[in-house]
Amino acid sequence: MKKPGSIWLLLLCLFLLDSARGQVIILKGKVERKDLHTYIERSFSLPDSVKRISVVFSYNGKDQRTTIDIGLMDPVRFRGWSGGARNSFTISAEDATPGYLPGALPAGKWTLLLGVPNIREGVVSEYEARITIETRPVITEFSSMPIRAAEGWYRGDLHMHTGNSDGKCASQLGNQVGCPVFRIVETATAGGLDFISVTDHNTVVQAEALRELQPAFDKILLVPGREITTFYGHANVFGPADFIDFRMDAPTHAAAKGWMNAVNNSGGLLSINHPGLPSGEECMGCGWQIENIPDGVVAAVEVVNGSTMKYSIEGPVQGWVFWHKMLNSGQHVTAIGGSDDHRSEAIGKPTTVVYMKELSVQGLIDGIRSGRVFIDLEGNRDRFLDLSVTGKEVYMGGTVKIGRTDTVGLTPYVKGLSGGRIEFIIDGRPDAALTRELRSDDEKIPVKWVPGGGRHSVYVKARDKDGKLVLVGNPVYLE
Ligand SMILES: [Zn+2]
Ligand SMILES: [Zn+2]
Incomplete structure (x- = not known):
C-alpha cells in the first residue's frame, strides 16, 4: 500500500525530555523501499556549553535484512561514521567512541546522517535516535555497564603515568619512549588488578585511549583520572574526564577553590597525593602546602606513594603525618595508596583494595568515600x-x-x-x-x-x- 506523504512527515516528530544526565532529544521516523541507497539527514539544534552528546539508535525490520547506517555532522564538519557497526556512540571534548572525533561541541545545527544500504520492497522500518545532551561535567564511565555487577572487594592502583605526561617505557629497540596507554593497561591486567586510574599530570588526553581500550579490556575497570599538578601540591581527581583549569597563584584554599569545586561539582573524587614529600628542585611542587581546606572537599589522602616506598614506608616522606592531622581535626578522610608508576613496572605496588557495590567508576568513588578500604603495600592477593x-x-x-x-x-x-x-x-x-x-x-x-x-x-x-x-x-x- 502506498503511504501518503503527509502521514510519513507526521511520524518525523521530535521529542524533548529531561533525564538525570541531561536533555534528551528523540528523533523518530521510518524508511521504506524508496529510501534505498539514499542518505537521510535528521538535523537537531545543539545549545551552548554542551559537554557531551550520546546517541542510541534503534530500528526494526532487521529480521527482513533492513540496514540503517549512522553518522554525525556538526555545524561545519563530519564527526564520524559507524555505519551499521554500532547502535550507540558518545562524543565529548576529550573522548569519543572509536570512529568519532572528540573535540569542541559547537552550538547550532547538527545532523544525524542515516544511510540505507538495504531495505526490501514492501518493508517499512521505523527508527528512533535518542540523543542525550549533557551541559555540565559529570563522571565518565567508559563502559555502558559495570565491569562486574557483584558487590565485594576489588583491587586496583589509583596513580600512574603514561606518555601523555612523563611516563616512559621501552620501545622495540630498547629506547625509553613515552609509554602508550595500552602498555600500562596490559601491565595492570597481567598483575591481576580489577581497576586502574591513569593519572597524567593536568591533562586528560588519556581518556580518549581509555575509551577505546575499555571494550577490549572488559575485566579491568579503566577510571578517568588526572594528577592536578600545581606549584603548591599535587592531587588526584577520579571520575570526570573534562579538562579542569589547574592554575593557582598562592598556596591557599581561596586560590585552589576553583579546581577543587569543579571536581566535587562533577561528582568526582579528590585525593591529596604524597603530601609528605619535600618540594624543591628534585620534585617541584610535590609537597602539599594548601591549608584550611573545608570539611568534605578532600575525600582521600595518598598515605603511601609507591615511588618513595624504596626510601621509607613509615617515615615522613609518606602521608601519615598529614592524614593523622586531618583525622585528628575531625575529618573523615580515606587513606589510599598509589604506585605513581612512571616506567610501567611497579603498577599495583601498593594496591588499594576497595569494598564496592559494583565494579564501576561510580562504585569506586562511592567505595572510597565510604572508607571501607585497605592498602596492600606489596600487592599480595x-x-x-x-x-x-x-x-x-x-x-x-x-x-x-x-x-x-x-x-x-x-x-x-x-x-x-x-x-x-x-x-x-x-x-x-x-x-x-x-x-x-x-x-x-x-x-x-x-x-x-x-x-x-x-x-x-x-x-x-x-x-x-x-x-x-x-x-x-x-x-x-x-x-
Ligand atoms: Zn605527584
Ligand atoms: Zn604522579
Whole structure:
C-alpha cells in the first residue's frame, strides 16, 4: 500500500525530555523501499556549553535484512561514521567512541546522517535516535555497564603515568619512549588488578585511549583520572574526564577553590597525593602546602606513594603525618595508596583494595568515600584486612556513638599473615596494649577498649613475621 506523504512527515516528530544526565532529544521516523541507497539527514539544534552528546539508535525490520547506517555532522564538519557497526556512540571534548572525533561541541545545527544500504520492497522500518545532551561535567564511565555487577572487594592502583605526561617505557629497540596507554593497561591486567586510574599530570588526553581500550579490556575497570599538578601540591581527581583549569597563584584554599569545586561539582573524587614529600628542585611542587581546606572537599589522602616506598614506608616522606592531622581535626578522610608508576613496572605496588557495590567508576568513588578500604603495600592477593565494631554492621569508614564509660569492641579480620601481628592506631598513635599476634592465615581477633568519651579514630596496621608493615586499614570513627 502506498503511504501518503503527509502521514510519513507526521511520524518525523521530535521529542524533548529531561533525564538525570541531561536533555534528551528523540528523533523518530521510518524508511521504506524508496529510501534505498539514499542518505537521510535528521538535523537537531545543539545549545551552548554542551559537554557531551550520546546517541542510541534503534530500528526494526532487521529480521527482513533492513540496514540503517549512522553518522554525525556538526555545524561545519563530519564527526564520524559507524555505519551499521554500532547502535550507540558518545562524543565529548576529550573522548569519543572509536570512529568519532572528540573535540569542541559547537552550538547550532547538527545532523544525524542515516544511510540505507538495504531495505526490501514492501518493508517499512521505523527508527528512533535518542540523543542525550549533557551541559555540565559529570563522571565518565567508559563502559555502558559495570565491569562486574557483584558487590565485594576489588583491587586496583589509583596513580600512574603514561606518555601523555612523563611516563616512559621501552620501545622495540630498547629506547625509553613515552609509554602508550595500552602498555600500562596490559601491565595492570597481567598483575591481576580489577581497576586502574591513569593519572597524567593536568591533562586528560588519556581518556580518549581509555575509551577505546575499555571494550577490549572488559575485566579491568579503566577510571578517568588526572594528577592536578600545581606549584603548591599535587592531587588526584577520579571520575570526570573534562579538562579542569589547574592554575593557582598562592598556596591557599581561596586560590585552589576553583579546581577543587569543579571536581566535587562533577561528582568526582579528590585525593591529596604524597603530601609528605619535600618540594624543591628534585620534585617541584610535590609537597602539599594548601591549608584550611573545608570539611568534605578532600575525600582521600595518598598515605603511601609507591615511588618513595624504596626510601621509607613509615617515615615522613609518606602521608601519615598529614592524614593523622586531618583525622585528628575531625575529618573523615580515606587513606589510599598509589604506585605513581612512571616506567610501567611497579603498577599495583601498593594496591588499594576497595569494598564496592559494583565494579564501576561510580562504585569506586562511592567505595572510597565510604572508607571501607585497605592498602596492600606489596600487592599480595592472599592478604586481606577489615575492621568492624564487634557485633555490629559498622566497618572501616563507619561511625559508632559511644558514652563516656562505654567499652567498645573492635574486631579486625586478617588473612594471609600467620606469624605476623596487628597494631591499633588510635588518633594517629599506636596503642601497644592492643597489639595482637596472628596465629593463623585467617583470623578474627576481637579486642575491647574504653575510650572514656570524646571523638576518636581507630584503624589497624598489619605486619608480617619480620615486622614489616604490609597492610593498612581505614578508621572506624567513635563519637
Ligand atoms: Zn605527584
Ligand atoms: Zn604522579
